[in-house]
Amino acid sequence: MRLKITLASGDLRQSLGFFSAEIEMVGEVLTVEDILKHVGSRNGRTLADIVIGDGMVSPRYAIFLNGQNIETLQGLKTPVKGGGKIVVMDVIARIAGGL
Amino acid sequence: MSSTVSDDRWIPSQCYMCIHGCGIIAHVVNGVLVKIEGNTDDPDNMGKLCAKGNAGIMKLYDATRFKQPMLRVGGRKGPGIKPEWERVSWDEALSVVVDELGRIRRKDPRKLVTSIAEFQRMWCWGWPLAYGTPNYFTAHGTYCGSAYHPVNAMTDGSFATFPDLNYCNYLIMIGATDGFEAHLHLSGSAKRMADARRRGMKLVVVDPRLSVAAAKADEWIPIIPATDGAFALGLMHVLLVELDRYDKEFIKNHTNGPCLVGPDGLFVRDERTRKPYVWDLHDDTLKIYDDPTVREPALTGEYGAGTPSFQLLLNEVTKWNPEKVAKITDVPAKTIRRIAREYVEAAQIGATITINGRVYPLRPACVQYYRGAQSHKHGILDNMALKLINTIIGNIDVPGGHLGVPVYGQLAIWPGEDGMHHGMPINPIEKWQFEPKFPPDSTHLIEFVPVGQGHFGGGHISALTVLEPAKYMLNYEPEALFILHCNAPYNMPETRRVLKAMEKFKFIVAVDVYPSEASDYADVILPDHTYLESWSMCESEAPFIIGPGFRQPVVKPLYDTRDATDICSELAERLEFLDRWNNVLNHFFELYKKPEYMLEPDKKYCIEEILDRYFRANFGDEWSLERVREKGHMVRLRTPEELYMPYGRLRIPVYYEFMQRVKYKMDRFFAETGLQWDLSDFRPIPTWLESPIHQDLEHTLYAINYKSSLHAFSDSTANPWLREIMLRHPEMPYVLINRDTVAKLGLRDGEKVRITSKFGEAEAVIKTTEGIHPNVVAMTNMGHWCSHPVAGTAGGVNHNIFLSAGLDYTDMATGVFETAAKVNIERA
Numbered sequence: 001m002r003l004k005i006t007l008a009s010g011d012l013r014q015s016l017g018f019f020s021a022e023i024e025m026v027g028e029v030l031t032v033e034d035i036l037k038h039v040g041s042r043n044g045r046t047l048a049d050i051v052i053g054d055g056m057v058s059p060r061y062a063i064f065l066n067g068q069n070i071e072t073l074q075g076l077k078t079p080v081k082g083g084g085k086i087v088v089m090d091v092i093a094r095i096a097g098g099l
Numbered sequence: 100m101s102s103t104v105s106d107d108r109w110i111p112s113q114c115y116m117c118i119h120g121c122g123i124i125a126h127v128v129n130g131v132l133v134k135i136e137g138n139t140d141d142p143d144n145m146g147k148l149c150a151k152g153n154a155g156i157m158k159l160y161d162a163t164r165f166k167q168p169m170l171r172v173g174g175r176k177g178p179g180i181k182p183e184w185e186r187v188s189w190d191e192a193l194s195v196v197v198d199e200l201g202r203i204r205r206k207d208p209r210k211l212v213t214s215i216a217e218f219q220r221m222w223c224w225g226w227p228l229a230y231g232t233p234n235y236f237t238a239h240g241t242y243c244g245s246a247y248h249p250v251n252a253m254t255d256g257s258f259a260t261f262p263d264l265n266y267c268n269y270l271i272m273i274g275a276t277d278g279f280e281a282h283l284h285l286s287g288s289a290k291r292m293a294d295a296r297r298r299g300m301k302l303v304v305v306d307p308r309l310s311v312a313a314a315k316a317d318e319w320i321p322i323i324p325a326t327d328g329a330f331a332l333g334l335m336h337v338l339l340v341e342l343d344r345y346d347k348e349f350i351k352n353h354t355n356g357p358c359l360v361g362p363d364g365l366f367v368r369d370e371r372t373r374k375p376y377v378w379d380l381h382d383d384t385l386k387i388y389d390d391p392t393v394r395e396p397a398l399t400g401e402y403g404a405g406t407p408s409f410q411l412l413l414n415e416v417t418k419w420n421p422e423k424v425a426k427i428t429d430v431p432a433k434t435i436r437r438i439a440r441e442y443v444e445a446a447q448i449g450a451t452i453t454i455n456g457r458v459y460p461l462r463p464a465c466v467q468y469y470r471g472a473q474s475h476k477h478g479i480l481d482n483m484a485l486k487l488i489n490t491i492i493g494n495i496d497v498p499g500g501h502l503g504v505p506v507y508g509q510l511a512i513w514p515g516e517d518g519m520h521h522g523m524p525i526n527p528i529e530k531w532q533f534e535p536k537f538p539p540d541s542t543h544l545i546e547f548v549p550v551g552q553g554h555f556g557g558g559h560i561s562a563l564t565v566l567e568p569a570k571y572m573l574n575y576e577p578e579a580l581f582i583l584h585c586n587a588p589y590n591m592p593e594t595r596r597v598l599k600a601m602e603k604f605k606f607i608v609a610v611d612v613y614p615s616e617a618s619d620y621a622d623v624i625l626p627d628h629t630y631l632e633s634w635s636m637c638e639s640e641a642p643f644i645i646g647p648g649f650r651q652p653v654v655k656p657l658y659d660t661r662d663a664t665d666i667c668s669e670l671a672e673r674l675e676f677l678d679r680w681n682n683v684l685n686h687f688f689e690l691y692k693k694p695e696y697m698l699e700p701d702k703k704y705c706i707e708e709i710l711d712r713y714f715r716a717n718f719g720d721e722w723s724l725e726r727v728r729e730k731g732h733m734v735r736l737r738t739p740e741e742l743y744m745p746y747g748r749l750r751i752p753v754y755y756e757f758m759q760r761v762k763y764k765m766d767r768f769f770a771e772t773g774l775q776w777d778l779s780d781f782r783p784i785p786t787w788l789e790s791p792i793h794q795d796l797e798h799t800l801y802a803i804n805y806k807s808s809l810h811a812f813s814d815s816t817a818n819p820w821l822r823e824i825m826l827r828h829p830e831m832p833y834v835l836i837n838r839d840t841v842a843k844l845g846l847r848d849g850e851k852v853r854i855t856s857k858f859g860e861a862e863a864v865i866k867t868t869e870g871i872h873p874n875v876v877a878m879t880n881m882g883h884w885c886s887h888p889v890a891g892t893a894g895g896v897n898h899n900i901f902l903s904a905g906l907d908y909t910d911m912a913t914g915v916f917e918t919a920a921k922v923n924i925e926r927a
Contacts, residue, residue: 006694008685010678019700067692072513087691090682 001025001082003035008089009061015041015050032065033076035086051088052076062089104128111138111731113637113648115630116151116158117811118218119284120637122732123152125653132156132631132654137286142736143644147286149808154820158629159654161817163887164613165626166658168192176602176620178588181886184624189661192623197673199606200230203579204674208232210578212542212561212604214617216585216812217663219630219637219650223583225683226667229676233541234577236558238587238617239812244470245551245915246478249524254486255496255751256512256520257503259283260467261642263742264295266452266499268463269445271438272312273305273327273485274471279312281806282469283504284641291643301445303438305330305430306471308805308835308877309870320438321872324801324919326428327472328481329787330435331488333424334466335416337439338491344443346493349460350398350409353746354490355519356753357396358388359405364759364783366517367405374517378402388750389518408754408783412487415784427787429872442466446492454498454739462492463499470918471803476790476908478915479550483755483785490753496744503745507638508645510745519750522757524550524913535768538574547776548914549761557914559591559904565600572774580620582609583663584627588616589813589883592902592916593858610663613817614887626660628652633662634706636713636733645741646733664706672703688713758912759783780912790917791908798856798921800840801875804898807831810880817890825881825893832881832895833866836924837873841865844924851927856920859900862927876924 006020007013016039025038036048051061056075063070064087070078080086108127113120114135122141126134135155139146169184170192176182203210208231216237217223227235237243244259251257261283262270275282278292296302296315304313305320305327313319322330338345350356358375359367366375374387381394385404388396398409421432445464452461466488473481494500503510515521539546542564543557551557564571580601591597601607601620609621612629627633635650661669671680678700684690688709690697696712698704704712711724718733727733762781769776779788792801809821809831816822825831834854836846846852848867853860854876861882871877881895901920902908908917 004694006691006697008682008691008697008700010682010700013678013700020694020697062686064691067689085694087694087697089686089691090679 001027001030003080003082004085005035005039006085006087008087011090012047012050012088015043015045016047017042030080031076032063032070032078032080032086035080036076047088060091062091063087064089106130110651110653111140111649112631112653113219113635113650113732114148114152114155115219115650116155116815117285119639119641120219120648120650121148121152121284121286122648122734123148123155125631127653130654132159138731141648141732141734143284143641143648143734144286145290147290149286150821150824151809151811151815151818152286154815154818155631157818157820158612159631159657161613164629164658165611165624165660167626167660169624170195171622178598178616178884180619182619182621189659192625193669193673196608196623196625196670199579200581200608200670201674204231207575209234209540209575211581212565212577212579213581213583214238214558214585214587215583217583218639219635220664222684222687223663223667225687226583226671226680227581229671229679229683230674231676233545234543234561236543236561238558238585238590242470242590242806242812244474245557246482246910246913247469247473249550249913250479250482250486251503252511253522253524253752253755253757254490255503255746256505256510258506259504259640261288261502261504262465262467263499263502264291264300266461266463267295267300267465268499269301269442269465271303271305271442271466272316273330273466273468274473275467275469276310276312276806277467277469279315280310280808285808288642301441307801307803307872307875309868310805311808314870320430320434323427323429323872324471324803324875325475325790325792325917326787327468328477328484328785329419329424329427330430331466331481331484332416332419332785332787333421333428333435334439334442334488335484335491336419336424337421337436338443339413339416340420341436342440342443344448345491346446346448346462347398348449349493350491350753351396353493353750354753355388355750355756356398356409356412357407358754359402360408360411360754361405366408366756368517372517376404378404378407411784412753415786419787429874443492446494448492452498454743457739459743460493460497461499462494462497464492465489465494465499465501467501471805474915474918476792476910476917477780477788478910479780479912480782480785480788484787487753487785490751495751496742496746498743502642502742504640504642506640507647509741512746512749514749520746520752522752522755524757535765537768537772537774538572542573542577543914544571548911549765550758551910551913551915557909558587559593559916560906560909560914562591562593562597562600562904563906565603566596578604579606580604580608582607582611582617582621584611584814586615586617586813588620589885589897590899591904592899592918593904594897594900595859596904610666614885615813615817615890616883616885619885625666626658627663627666628656628660632656632660634710636710643737643742644734645737646735648734649727649732651728662706664709668703668705677701677703684709688716690716692716755783777906777911780910790919791903792917792919792921795857795921798923800922800924802854802856802898802901802920802922803875803877804918805877805879807879813880813883813890816880816883816893817887819889822889822893830866830868831879832864834863834896835868835871835877836865837871837875838867838869840873841867846924846926852924853927854896854901854922854924856901856922858903858920861896861900863896865924876922
């Protein structure tokens with residue numbers, strides 16, 4: 001299935017080399033975590049290696065699936081369907097936007 | 100001389116004479132704005148518009164506006180010193196700013212402090228974070244609810260509150276004037292309040308001053324300042340201890356009241372699920388709170404595994420009998436008992452109402468409160484008590500009751516790890532995170548004041564740390580100040596200390612419309628458009644409605660000014676952090692909802708482009724800026740399903756366990772670092788603690804500040820129409836004092852007096868009245884000294900002079916400061 005992933009983070013863009021990209025994955029039931037593990041960075045680490053710590057989304061990042069923060073869904077175990085749009089953002093704007 | 104009308108238009112837009120943004124229509128004739136009226140198509144204000152909104156025209160045509168960028172010439176700064184300016188090009192002014200802020204950013208970005216109060220462009224609050232400094236604060240603490248917002252969020256994910264005037268029959272308003280003089284969406288609220296009164300709603304106002312609300316109420320109850328929390332505890336005592344009348348079903352089924360608390364003050368939880376236990380009286384068994392077999396959860400008593408949290412509330416409330424409370428508040432015990440009885444009888448506990456085919460509890464009684472009631476030394480505790488006097492009658496977010504109001508969109512309510520409302524103090528999109536840190540990074544010490552929105556309440560702490568960074572543990576010296584529509588010298592407590600802090604900054608840049616006490620200290624002025632010349636959208640703590648209002652230019656910019664958002668973008672590009680700034684905008688405008696509309700990292704966007712993307716991403720591809728412009732706004736009434744019981748099956752707190760957890764974290768941190776810090780405000784159950792003003796026996800009178808419908812913060816005092824009304828007002832230019840008190844002091848009505856507190860002094864003219872508690876004096880938004888010819892010559896006295904910015908006058912959980920003072924008054 002095809003998915004779109006957008007990296008609203010300078011550090012992540014530097015590591016992975018893109019702002020927005022479409023990716024193709026094989027699988028019937030994939031989770032957000034599966035997809036993050038699939039996206040590789042330039043230095044061999046995956047996106048999951050960077051944004052997940054202790055089994056949770058690192059406090060530095062927020063992940064949105066189709067416009068919803070995955071924390072309000074099923075976290076990293078949230079299932080993703082074909083055509084899904086994932087955005088990984090720095091939480092730089094947390095206090096401003098998340099007031 | 101004849102004139103020809105060739106172009107006569109009414110243009111819809113959004114007001115910005117206060118933070119809330121009523122819908123307006125602007126009458127423009129031949130390119131000249133001649134009239135502003137309320138927009139009858141906007142369900143928020145329904146065509147109503149307050150005096151400020153009508154007077155907005157004079158903001159546009161203010162002759163003293165900043166007409167182009169300016170650099171300061173001459174170095175002296177201070178009160179009474181009129182700055183001298185050299186007009187320069189935008190490029191010259193921006194170059195100076197970029198040189199200074201770029202140098203600081205390369206060295207240590209924390210050395211930049213920012214002071215931002217742009218409420219209708221709140222995305223600008225994220226600019227400092229994109230720059231790389233944690234130091235940003237608003238300066239409206241005297242007028243705001245820095246402890247109110249966190250307790251609202253902990254309770255039901257709300258930011259503010261409002262009585263459900265659709266159904267409420269009995270409203271107690273404490274230290275607030277909603278629907279009369281100030282607070283949420285005044286124009287629409289005044290109409291809703293008038294309708295509720297006409298319907299027969301009884302209104303009781305508790306306030307040291309006979310406010311407009313009190314004057315129109317059924318009953319006015321004068322009270323000693325900063326004792327409102329004790330009053331709420333007294334009401335609770337009557338309901339819970341003396342009458343045993345409260346909504347037991349609501350407490351059992353919709354709150355954490357039955358959850359068992361252990362000796363450590365934390366819930367006793369199931370190890371696997373992390374869910375709290377309750378004690379089921381039906382079969383005398385310990386069960387997880389959401390076990391479907393629970394039939395009769397205990398609210399009172401003590402059990403081997405723990406004590407129901409409601410019992411702990413009861414234990415505390417038992418201490419606050421009306422006789423004790425009367426001594427503190429000066430409200431007679433019999434009045435407290437009568438009001439409590441009237442309140443609970445009006446609540447109709449057990450009643451229901453069917454709306455759109457759905458059955459809701461009906462609780463047509465509410466306690467509404469705001470700044471005057473709870474912006475005090477122990478504001479968090481006051482707020483918890485004032486919230487719980489609502490919760491115990493089961494009126495939270497139900498018809499007729501106490502409604503949570505989000506800052507925008509929906510309430511931030513969702514399950515925490517235990518399946519109850521998350522109970523966190525702010526409305527985060529992400530998880531609440533707090534780690535105390537030594538040395539702290541921020542000038543407002545947010546690292547040590549974890550529960551409040553530090554930039555709201557703790558702004559005044561920056562005045563302390565800027566002056567003495569080492570004393571307050573900072574390991575750097577703040578150097579520069581970036582001001583965006585914020586007037587710290589006027590709005591912050593302990594004026595003389597704030598002025599010293601302003602003088603200490605080596606470089607100050609101000610983005611503003613016209614001169615203020617703050618911009619008088621600037622080295623560079625970057626002039627903003629007025630709201631009548633610019634684009635924006637704003638949804639800000641609106642009761643009953645949802646969706647953004649829409650601001651569009653009603654006239655072309657009159658001068659060589661720029662939009663504040665565009666100024667922020669330009670600076671971000673020149674200072675090489677445009678990607679981070681665009682990320683702030685992506686986040687704030689929720690462009691991640693449709694990634695195709697997200698701002699690309701290295702491209703600068705103007706505000707029109709950003710708004711176009713915002714509307715398309717949030718309302719659908721067809722909602723271009725042009726289409727929204729034609730419609731005029733995106734505001735609609737909330738449906739009953741959106742308004743009532745948004746928490747559904749999620750339990751809300753009567754026990755703020757979060758506060759206990761934070762206290763443990765703070766305890767550990769301070770034990771490890773050896774630092775001294777007052778943690779008395781960190782409690783899961785409210786109590787009432789004295790403020791330093793109650794302990795100040797050297798001064799005899801309490802001094803309070805009150806709000807007027809004519810003004811919002813300090814900005815509107817520069818408006819000549821509003822000034823004219825104000826100076827003709829029978830009370831506003833004066834300090835209000837009780838007639839009996841004047842007689843005791845040997846003074847006369849209209850006499851000039853000297854007012855003195857521990858922290859400052861000023862002269863003022865007194866006005867005698869029976870409409871104020873004998874131990875209290877009151878003043879409003881006056882006493883400017885800035886170079887603006889209208890604001891700076893209006894007279895009156897600034898209340899902030901008498902307040903303290905010290906930590907000993909600060910709520911250490913939320914950062915709110917004591918907004919009442921203790922003063923002496925003598926003939927000048």
